[in-house]
Amino acid sequence: MVDGRSYSGQIRGNSVDIVEGDPFSGIISQIRLSYPVERVKFLPPFAPKKLWCIGRNYVGHVKELEHEIPSEPLVFLKATSSIIGANDFIRIPAWAGTIHYEGELAVVIGKGGKNISEEEAYEHVLGYTIMNDVTARALQNKDGQWTRAKSFDTFGPLGPAILLTKELPKETRVVTRLNGRVVQDGAIEQMIFPIPRLISHISRFAALEEGDIISTGTPQGVGEIKAGDLIEVEIEPIGMLKNICSE
Template structure:
C-alpha cells in the first residue's frame, strides 16, 4: 500500500495511491492517520478521488514530532569520508520547517556556497514505542519513504556539531509516498542523479545499522511516536567527497529514487529574500 499527503484547494488530505488515482481517506495528512491508528484501515477507506498525474504532493508527513537522522551509516560513504565503521549510530536532528514536498523547489540560501545532496531511505514510525526490541521494533515501522538530506557543508563543519548544516528551512524533500514494509525489497537500490548524471548508487543492504536496529537504538533514548521519521543515512557519492568538491548550483535538478518506494525530483533555485 502507498499513501501520500495531497495539497488541495481547501488544504491537505491523506490519500491512498492506486491505479493512477488518489483516494481521499478522511484525514488531514498521513501523520494524522498514523496518530489515529488507522494505517490498516486505510487499505479499504473510500472518499473523493483525484488523478495521480499532475498531483501536488506535500511532504508525506508534513509535521513530524521528530526527525532523527543518521550520519555515516553506509559502508561506502564512511570509507569515502576517511572514517572507521562506527560502533554506534551517529545521530542528529532536523526540524519540520526543513521539509518540502517531493517535487518542490529547493532554494539555495545566499549564506552557503557548499550545498550538497544526500539521498536517503527514511522510515516512518507507526506505533508508540520505548526501548523496543526485535519484532516490536520491526512492527513499529509503518513504512518507508525517500528523503534528500540536503546539507550546507560550510555550515556543517563550522563546529563539531552538525545541526547548523542540516536543518536549513525548506531544504529537505520528503516523499512522495509512505510505502508499507512489505513493498520494500532488501535488494532495493538507492540512486541519486544531478541533471541526469548518476552520482549515488548503493543497495540499502549496505547500511551498517538497518531500520530495525535504528528503531531499537533511538527508542532507547526517547519515545518514538506515530509520524516520527528516522532518516537512515546516505551512501557514497556526495559532492563534498569528490575531488574537487562539487556542490549544487541554481538551475540543477536533483532526483533521488529507491526501488519500490518512489522518486523525488527537485529543481534548485536561488532563494528569494
C-alpha cells in the same frame, strides 16, 4: 493538493484516489474522487514529530568523507521546519558554501516505544518514505556539530508518499540522480547498522513516538547542488522525490 485544497490520497497506478483518514488512524479506502497524478501537488506525507537522522551508515559514504566507520549509530536531529514536499524548491543560500544532496530511505514510526528490542523493531514501523538530507557541508565541517548545516529552511525534502509495509526487501535500492545522471545507487542491505538496530538504539535513550521519522543514512556519491539543478531520489517501491534548486 488539488486546485488549492488539501486531501488525503492513495496512489493507484497513474491516479490518486481521494480517501478519508490518514495512515496513522486508518484510511477509509472508499473512493470519493480520483485525479491523474500529474494534476496533484504532493505535499509532505505528514508532519513528523521528530526527525531523527543517521550519519555515516554506508561504508562507501564514510570513506568518501574520509572518516572512521562508527562503532555505534551516529544519531542527530534535523529541524522539522526544514521539511518541504516533492517538486518544492530547495533554496541554495549563496553565503553558506558548498551544499550537498544526500538521498535516503526514511522509516516512519507507527507505534511508539522505549527500549525496543531489535527482534520487535519492525512491529513499530508504519512504513517508509524518501528523504533528501540536504547539507551545507562547509558549515557542517566548520561548526563541528550539525544542527545548522542540516536544518536550513527547505533542506528536508520528504515524500512523495508513504509505503505502508513493515519491512522492505534487502535489495531495495536508493538511487539519486542529478540533472538526469545517476550519482548514488546503494542497496539498503549495505547499511552498517540495519533498520532494527537503528530503532532499538534510539529507543534506548529517547522514547520513539508515533509520527517520528528515522532517516537511515546515505550511500556513497554525495555531491554539490546549485541553483538550477534538478535532484531526484528514487526508491522503487515508494516512488520518486523530485526537487529543483533555486537561489
